[in-house]
Amino acid sequence: NSKPKDTQQSMCTPVCLGASGMVHVLLREELLLKEHILKTIILGQMLSLFICGTAVTSQYLAEQYQVNTPMFQSFINYSLLLLVYTTMLAFRTGSDSLWQILKQRWWKYIFLGLADVEANYMIVKAYQYTTLTSVQLLDCFGIPVLMALSWFILRARYRLIHFLAVAVCLLGVGTMVGADILAGRQDSEGSDVVIGDVLVLLGASLYAISNVSEEYIVKNLSRVEFLGMVGLFGTIISGLQLAIVEHREIMRIQWNWKIALLFTAFALCMFGLYSFMPVVIKVTSATSVNLGILTADLYSLFFGLFLFFYKFSGLYILSFVIIMVGFILYCSTPTRTAEPTALPQPGSTGLDNAALKLEENDSETPAITVQFTRGEAVVVSTD
Template identity: 35%
Template sequence: MVCFNFNKMKTKKTLIGLGLGQIISLLSTFIAFTASEIARKGINAPTTQSFMGYLSLAIVYGGIMLYRRPAIKVKWYNYLLLAFVDVEANFLVVKAFQNTSMTSIMLLDCWAIPCVLILTRVFLKTKYRMMKISGVVICFLGVVMVVFSDVHSGDRAGNGVNRGSNPVKGDLLVLAGATLYAVCNVSEEFLVKNADMIELLAFLGIFGAIVGAVQISILERGVLKATHWPTEAILLYLGLAPALFLYYSLVAVLIQTNGATMFNLSLLTSDMWAVLIRIFAYHEKVDWLYYLAFATTAIGLIIYSTKEKDQEEQRDGEVASEQRKKVLDAEDGESLRDSLIGAPT
């Protein structure tokens, strides 16, 4: 049995984490809502929508790095790979807005959580108890319900929302994007705790902007030239830049102070905001399976987020320390070997 310790929860760190988590949740909902509205305007430029966010990260945090001139703690190509995966994850999810509803996308993003569990188990050697595994299974059932409700979308046809011509394709795009998000989350958690947050955000912005610019020139240049952007779409696009900047910045802070569990649990409420937007902004009915899927996913996420004992936190700390030691050994190994070879015998 899991005992809830209210006194333990009433700590400054936890309350700050809850506050940051809700701000991130609202930002996530705003970003999804804006991307959905741009798709409704008929603009098919997924990479373009996230480009300004990366550029703002590069300018702000890159400027801070130039001012401080710190020693780079992680090889640059690691950040390049991270940025590439993040750009493609954003591309897939934004692309999905042209095929399925915003509510489905927000709920299917929960697929990133079991993926995070698997990746941390394989690469960070984190061990999970039965309660964590049960949470993953329940969360997966919620994802299945969302897909099932989109397959049987005939009952929701004519509600007024541009759901796209192929909701099943959209769901698959979101699942692929969520998997890539999981790779990013695990990588960012390790880097932000063992390297430097400013360095992470600066290189993520720099390489994200570079990868995005190349992808725009290859895939979206013709679309941008041929597409007439309404004034509303331009304003929405410009609003994405500060929202993405704040989102990435606060996510890094939350992961550094409270961990990925608090981050994943906070994103759960974005699904509720998405449902409210769909009801009040779009004036339409929401299929009952969405509510059941939301409740099921919520139960799974709560079970997943529950810490059974303090030993788990200690074990996670030991794993992080071990992984950091491996990175430092790999980077300093060559110079150490040269010193030993050149030492007098």
């Protein structure tokens, strides 16, 4: 009687171990997902703090010292990127050296630098024509544009929960705008609302183009290449535009150590934002990052309570919570990437030795190699 019992126990052991192993794998995946969401939240809020720093220093320069030089401030940032990252590329050798990158992709980076420079300029310029409320609302137009570009260019595929998460985040932005109106921060009607709104929409679209390009370059090439090329062409483009549109404003600046300190703080925050954002995008995605930095306006508001004596409203806390709920909801389910569906055609003229690898979700499924020879498909090996 003991022998069948031993046999039954030996047969049960692999099953029991398999079940416990499966539970262990599921628990480990759940833990990794929670760690990923927490990391994404922390990284996103660090970017928001950098943006908050640029907004507060710019506003302080404008209100306390009547200094409005967005292009000059951008020029300083691009110059820092040039000095650090373009110099790093200059010391590289081989296929990823500065000369090879310029030789192969120079015209693409000209368009990328132009989009990035003009996106920064248009958003800041829009404040002169339209209201703060319009800028905050219309700036969110970049998120659906970003998702559409990611769908077609990066082949990102979203689920229903992602669209719901974006809707929740935009609801949080609407709550924040409502709090601004109740607190009296909607400002005047602006000199020309239509021009200002168009500038915001164009700037948001250019930001989307820049962010999608950044995600592609960071994940397929390198972070240093992106920052080095943006620094190079951004410096050239912003320098030319600076000489045309802002040379008089710079001449009117009454320089002192406080103004110099504010310019330095702005430059360091912007440099930190540009240097750190590719790291976050590589871990997450451009869409996730743009949802996370929606809280930047709220951080600016909290600083404004002490620096500019803004009125506080409980709706600001509510809007922060809503945005974070939507952001966590978006990160809770990863997007998937669509695989290319084009297969080699065996009917082509001449020899066509193309190996086709069939990828299956189950890693234990044997891989089959198929060789096409003069229009005939023959299985040559099975792993």
